[in-house]
Each structure stands twice: as structure tokens, then as C-alpha cells.
Amino acid sequence: MGSPTSNTDQLIDRLVADASPVRRLVDPRRRAALWAAIALVCVGLGVTFFGARLAVAGPATLIPFLVRLGLLAATMWLSVVTAFRLAVPGEDQRAWTRWWPLLLLGALIAVVAAELVLVWIVGETGSPLRAWTCVRKLTVVGAVPAVAAMVLIRRAAPLDPVWTALLGLVAAGAAGALTSELACPIRMPMHVMLWHVLPIVAYAAIGTAAVWLVVRIRRAGR
Amino acid sequence: MARAQGGDQPAYDELLRLAARDARGFVARRVGAVDWVEDVVQEALISVHKARHTYDPARPFGPWFYAIVHSRLIDVLRSKKRRGSREVADEAALAAEPAPRPAAGDADVRETLARAVAGLPRIQREIVSLLKYEDLSVRDVARRMGMSEAAVKASAHRGYKLLRRTVGLTDVEHRPAD
Numbered sequence: 001m002g003s004p005t006s007n008t009d010q011l012i013d014r015l016v017a018d019a020s021p022v023r024r025l026v027d028p029r030r031r032a033a034l035w036a037a038i039a040l041v042c043v044g045l046g047v048t049f050f051g052a053r054l055a056v057a058g059p060a061t062l063i064p065f066l067v068r069l070g071l072l073a074a075t076m077w078l079s080v081v082t083a084f085r086l087a088v089p090g091e092d093q094r095a096w097t098r099w100w101p102l103l104l105l106g107a108l109i110a111v112v113a114a115e116l117v118l119v120w121i122v123g124e125t126g127s128p129l130r131a132w133t134c135v136r137k138l139t140v141v142g143a144v145p146a147v148a149a150m151v152l153i154r155r156a157a158p159l160d161p162v163w164t165a166l167l168g169l170v171a172a173g174a175a176g177a178l179t180s181e182l183a184c185p186i187r188m189p190m191h192v193m194l195w196h197v198l199p200i201v202a203y204a205a206i207g208t209a210a211v212w213l214v215v216r217i218r219r220a221g222r
Numbered sequence: 223m224a225r226a227q228g229g230d231q232p233a234y235d236e237l238l239r240l241a242a243r244d245a246r247g248f249v250a251r252r253v254g255a256v257d258w259v260e261d262v263v264q265e266a267l268i269s270v271h272k273a274r275h276t277y278d279p280a281r282p283f284g285p286w287f288y289a290i291v292h293s294r295l296i297d298v299l300r301s302k303k304r305r306g307s308r309e310v311a312d313e314a315a316l317a318a319e320p321a322p323r324p325a326a327g328d329a330d331v332r333e334t335l336a337r338a339v340a341g342l343p344r345i346q347r348e349i350v351s352l353l354k355y356e357d358l359s360v361r362d363v364a365r366r367m368g369m370s371e372a373a374v375k376a377s378a379h380r381g382y383k384l385l386r387r388t389v390g391l392t393d394v395e396h397r398p399a400d
Contacts (some may be wrong), residue, residue, distance in 0.1 A: 015271045016235045019234045020229055024275055025278075087276075088278075089276060090288070157276045219301065
């Protein structure tokens with residue numbers, strides 16, 4: 001057995017022998033644009049299939065609805081751009097930038113929570129109706145962007161796979177929730193919170209936990 | 223690196239050797255002279271190899287490369303920490319094992335064990351006595367001795383090892399001849 005340095009020299013020899021030409025990865029923003037195009041096609045197909053329900057009762061419902069749509073779209077875009085940038089070493093070294101998409105998601109939750117408080121004050125909270133249909137819409141439409149995000153992330157080289165997966169899944173969840181918002185006639189804050197917004201958090205948490213577990217098992221196996 | 227991406231092996235060889243040297247310096251600057259520097263260097267080189275398609279030649283090589291080395295350094299540090307805590311857990315398992323206890327009525331062995339315990343270094347003697355003869359928990363012993371729980375476990379482990387060795391030999395000497 002040689003010294004550690006000579007082992008490194010042998011490793012270098014092996015890596016050099018294995019150095020075939022590689023295809024360079026496309027810029028993360030262009031990859032994010034490709035993903036967004038896929039996600040928007042899925043949203044479009046979902047809304048066409050489930051039927052668009054864009055009718056709103058008045059400005060009191062329209063404004064929060066538009067704010068939610070804006071926040072969902074922004075969360076989706078920022079999450080995927082950040083995920084793809086995180087998947088390239090040295091691309092973004094500022095630790096705080098990964099929090100921006102989560103802050104947007106937090107803002108979305110805060111907006112819906114504020115609506116919930118307002119309707120609770122006037123006594124029209126409504127009941128937390130079971131609406132698995134909305135979760136089904138979110139799941140069906142979000143699945144393809146989620147798989148696409150994971151494939152595109154794996155194609156790069158994420159140094160922090162857990163964070164990268166979390167952001168990719170938030171982006172996919174936001175795409176699914178966008179469909180729920182456009183294809184669901186119920187605008188009650190309680191319903192929106194439970195069946196449109198919180199499933200994004202739930203899916204992202206479950207998916208990230210799974211990735212964390214896989215990473216941990218792989219590292220333990222080394 | 224751009225040439226290496228195109229499959230230029232001599233350029234890649236030169237790059238990896240320079241990268242290994244820089245990685246060694248990077249690690250040494252952060253954690254000092256440790257015996258596992260080469261672990262980090264090798265992990266980093268493997269990652270550079272796997273991630274070489276992600277390097278954009280329009281950008282400087284440094285941030286890309288040092289992000290990889292930094293990440294691998296963190297990974298190796300975490301794995302060292304995990305291994306360290308596993309060793310402490312093993313010691314805890316040993317500490318939870320019953321200390322060699324003489325059978326009731328076997329006055330010779332009881333005396334031998336008492337002598338063996340008395341012969342332990344002071345800290346180990348106190349810890350073993352508190353854990354096994356006063357049945358205190360590791361936490362209570364740590365509090366009483368003003369030590370960390372990990373230190374108590376490690377000390378108990380060493381004490382048991384010494385005790386087993388001593389008592390084992392003495393047992394043979396004291397075994398009555400058939």
C-alpha cells in the first residue's frame with residue numbers, strides 16, 4: 001500500500017484515463033426556462049382537462065385571487081432558477097439566495113392566512129370541506145414538472161442535493177397549485193389554504209425527506 | 223478545463239495535479255495539518271471528474287473548483303463526526319454492560335474484585351463505583367463528577383477493560399485446584 005499522496009496520484013491516473021469528451025451543461029437560466037415551458041404546458045393541459053373556473057364574485061375575491069396567482073408563479077420561477085443554479089458548483093455562493101423562494105411561499109401562506117383571519121372576523125370562515133379533487137389536480141399536474149426537475153437537477157452536479165431537491169419540488173408543487181387555483185371554483189380561504197397551498201408544503205417536505213434519507217444512506221455506505 | 227472537457231487527457235492530467243495541490247492547501251488552511259487531508263483531496267478530485275461537464279469556460283475556474291472542495295471538506299468532517307459519535311455509542315453500550323460481579327457467597331472473588339476496583343485510577347474507580355455499585359445513571363455520574371456524559375462513558379469503558387483484565391487473571395489464580 002502506498003502513501004496517501006501516491007494513492008491520489010493513482011486516482012488521478014485513473015480519472016485521466018476515463019476522461020472522455022463531455023457535453024457542457026446549458027446555462028441554469030436557460031434550463032429553468034425549459035423547465036418552466038414544460039410546467040406551463042402541463043398547467044395548460046391540466047386547466048383544459050379539469051376545466052377553467054375563472055369566475056370571481058367581485059373585487060374582494062378577485063384581488064386575493066390575482067395576488068395568489070402572482071405569488072404562485074413567482075414561487076415557481078424563483079424556486080426552479082435557484083434549484084438549477086444550486087445544482088452547478090460555484091454558480092451561486094450566497095447562502096441566503098436559497099431562502100428567497102421559501103420566503104415567497106411563506107408570503108403566499110401569509111396572504112391566505114390573512115384572508116382567513118378577515119373572513120373569521122366577519123364570521124364566514126366556512127367549513128374545511130374535504131376536497132381531495134384539488135389535491136388530485138395538483139398531484140397529476142405537478143408530477144411531470146417534479147420528475148422533469150429531478151432529471152434536470154441530476155444532469156448537473158448538486159453539491160447540496162437536499163436543498164436543491166426541496167426547491168425543485170416547491171417549484172413543481174407551485175405549478176400544480178396554479179392549476180388548482182385556475183380549475184377550482186371554490187375561493188374560500190380555508191379551502192385554498194388546506195387544499196391548494198398546504199399540499200405544496202406537504203409534497204415538498206415528503207420528497208425532501210426522501211432525498212435526505214437516500215443521501216444519508218449513500219454517504220453511510222461510503 | 224475547457225480542453226479537458228474536450229477529452230484532452232494531458233491537459234486534464236496537468237489540471238488534476240494542480241487541483242490536488244491547491245485542494246491540499248485549501249484544506250490545510252481551514253483545518254490545519256490533519257491526517258485525512260488526502261481523503262478530502264481524493265473526494266474532491268472524484269467530484270471534479272463527475273461534475274466537469276458543469277464547468278462554464280466563460281467563468282473563472284476558482285469559484286467552481288473551491289465550491290467542490292469546500293463541499294467535500296464538509297462531507298468528510300461530517301462523516302468523521304458521525305464515526306466519532308458511533309465510537310462514543312459503542313462505549314456507551316459497554317458502559318451499560320454489567321461490570322464483573324462476583325457470585326453471591328464467593329468471598330474470594332468478591333475480595334479480588336474489590337481489590338481490582340481499588341486499584342483503578344481514581345477517576346475510573348469513582349465512575350465505576352457510582353455506575354455499578356450505586357446504580358447511578360451516566361447523566362447523574364457526569365453531573366456529580368463535573369464531566370461530560372461522553373467523558374464518563376469513555377472513562378467507564380477504559381475502567382471495565384482494565385477490570386476485566388485484572389479480574390480475569392486473578393480468577394484463574396484463585397480457581398481452586400480440582
